Amino acid sequence: MDLQKLMELPGALxxxxxxxxxxxxxxxxxxxxxxxxxxxDLLSRxxxxxxxxxGMEARGWEAVTGQSGFQPLKGFSVVGLxxxxxxNGNSGVVIRNRDVDYEAAFAALQxx
Amino acid sequence: MHIIKQLMxxxxxxxxxxxxxxxxxxxxxxxxxxxxxxMASILCRANTLSVNMQSEIFDSFAENxxxxxxxxxxxxGAEITVCVVGNYFAFIENRHDLLNDxxxxxxxxxxxxxxxxxxxxxxxxxxxxxxxxx
Numbered sequence: 001m002d003l004q005k006l007m008e009l010p011g012a013l014x015x016x017x018x019x020x021x022x023x024x025x026x027x028x029x030x031x032x033x034x035x036x037x038x039x040x041d042l043l044s045r046x047x048x049x050x051x052x053x054x055g056m057e058a059r060g061w062e063a064v065t066g067q068s069g070f071q072p073l074k075g076f077s078v079v080g081l082x083x084x085x086x087x088n089g090n091s092g093v094v095i096r097n098r099d100v101d102y103e104a105a106f107a108a109l110q111x112x
Numbered sequence: 113m114h115i116i117k118q119l120m121x122x123x124x125x126x127x128x129x130x131x132x133x134x135x136x137x138x139x140x141x142x143x144x145x146x147x148x149x150x151m152a153s154i155l156c157r158a159n160t161l162s163v164n165m166q167s168e169i170f171d172s173f174a175e176n177x178x179x180x181x182x183x184x185x186x187x188x189g190a191e192i193t194v195c196v197v198g199n200y201f202a203f204i205e206n207r208h209d210l211l212n213d214x215x216x217x218x219x220x221x222x223x224x225x226x227x228x229x230x231x232x233x234x235x236x237x238x239x240x241x242x243x244x245x246x
Contacts, residue, residue, distance in 0.1 A: 039174050046166045053162070054187045057155055065148050069191030074206075077186040078163050079197070079215075081224065082178030088188075097183075097219075102211050106188050 001091040003028040006108055011099025013083060017091045018044035025090075035083075035094055043094075047087040050076050075106045115221045116141050119202050122217075124210045126192065126203040131156055142203070156194075156201045159185060181227045183219065186211070198225045 006015035007028050014035045016027040022045035029035060051073065058070035075088035085094050086102065088109035095105060119128040120141045127142025131153030138153040160182070167180040184197035193211055195202045197218040204210050 034174065034177055036174060039170060039177060042170060042173060050163070050166075053159070057159075058187070058189060061151075061155070064151070067148075067192075069205075070187075070189035072190055074188040074190060075186075076188070078166070078179075079183040079185060079219075080167065080179035081181060081183060085179075086186075102186065102215055103209065106211075 001089075001109075003091075006091070006093045009093060009095060009105055009108055010101055011096035012093055013096055014040060014094040015092070016040045016044065016094075018047065019090065020048065022046075022048035040094075043085055043092065046078075047076070047085070047092050050078070051087065075109055077102060077105075115200060115218070118217065118221065119214065122210070122213065124205040124207040125214065126205060127152075128200070128202040129153065130200050132199065144203075152201060152203075156196050157199075160196060160199075181225055183225045186215070198222045 001017055003015040003017070003026060006012060007030070013030045013033040014027060017025045019025055024037065024041040024044045027037060027040050054076050055073050058073055062068055062070055075086060077084055077086040079097070083094050083096050084100050085092055086105040086109060088106065091109055093105055093109070116128045116130060116139065119125050127140060127144045129138055129140030129149055129152065131138045138149055140149040144152060163182045163185050167182045170177060171180045184195065187194045191206050193204050193206055195204060195214055195218060200218060200222060202214055202218065204214050
C-alpha cells in the first residue's frame with residue numbers, strides 16, 4: 001500500500017500498515033499531529049481484532065438471516081470525537097472528522 | 113422529524129433503528145424482522161461497548177488524543193454498510209456518496225456523543241449504571 005497516496009486523502013493525519021498479527025510495519029504522520037507511532041501500534045492491534053470480529057459477525061448474520069451483501073468485508077471504521085480511523089486488509093488511515101470522506105478512504109484502501 | 117424516519121426517507125437506506133443498553137429494547141423501520149432487529153441491536157451494542165473499551169485504552173497511552181469518547185463505527189460490506197452513531201444504527205446500500213451523506217446526517221442530528229453514553233443507554237430501561245449488579 002502506498003502510504004503517500006493515503007496521506008493525500010482530505011484531512012489525513014496518519015497512514016499505516018500492519019502485519020496479520022497487528023504489528024505496526026510502516027507509517028506516515030502529518031507534521032504537527034498528536035498521533036504517535038505508539039498509538040498507531042496499538043491501533044494496528046485493534047484493527048486486526050475489529051476486522052476479525054466484523055468478519056465473524058458478517059458471516060453469522062448472513063447465515064442466520066439469509067440476507068446477503070455483507071461479505072466479503074470491505075473495511076471497518078471507528079469514529080472518534082476528533083478523528084476516525086478507516087482500515088481494510090493490512091492498511092489504515094487516520095482522518096480528521098471535519099474533513100473526512102469515508103467513501104474515498106474505503107476506496108483508497110480497496111486498492112491494496 | 114425523528115432521525116429514523118429521516119434516514120429511511122433516503123433512497124438506499126435499507127433499515128434504521130435505535131437500541132438501548134442491552135439491545136433488548138429497540139425500535140426500527142425498514143427491511144428487518146423484529147427478531148433480526150433485536151439481533152442487530154445486540155450486535156451494535158456489543159460492538160459499541162468494544163470500541164469504547166478500546167478507546168479508553170488508547171486514552172491511557174495518549175490522553176486527550178481525540179479518539180474519546182467514541183462517536184460510532186462503520187462496517188463496510190460488499191454491498192451493504194452498517195453505520196452506528198451513539199445508539200442509532202443504519203443499514204445502507206453501497207451507493208455513491210450515500211455513506212458520507214448518512215454519516216453526516218447521523219452526526220449532525222445525534223450530535224456529539226458524551227462520555228455518559230452507556231449510562232444513558234442503561235437509564236432507558238430504568239437502570240442505574242452505578243448500582244451493583246450482584
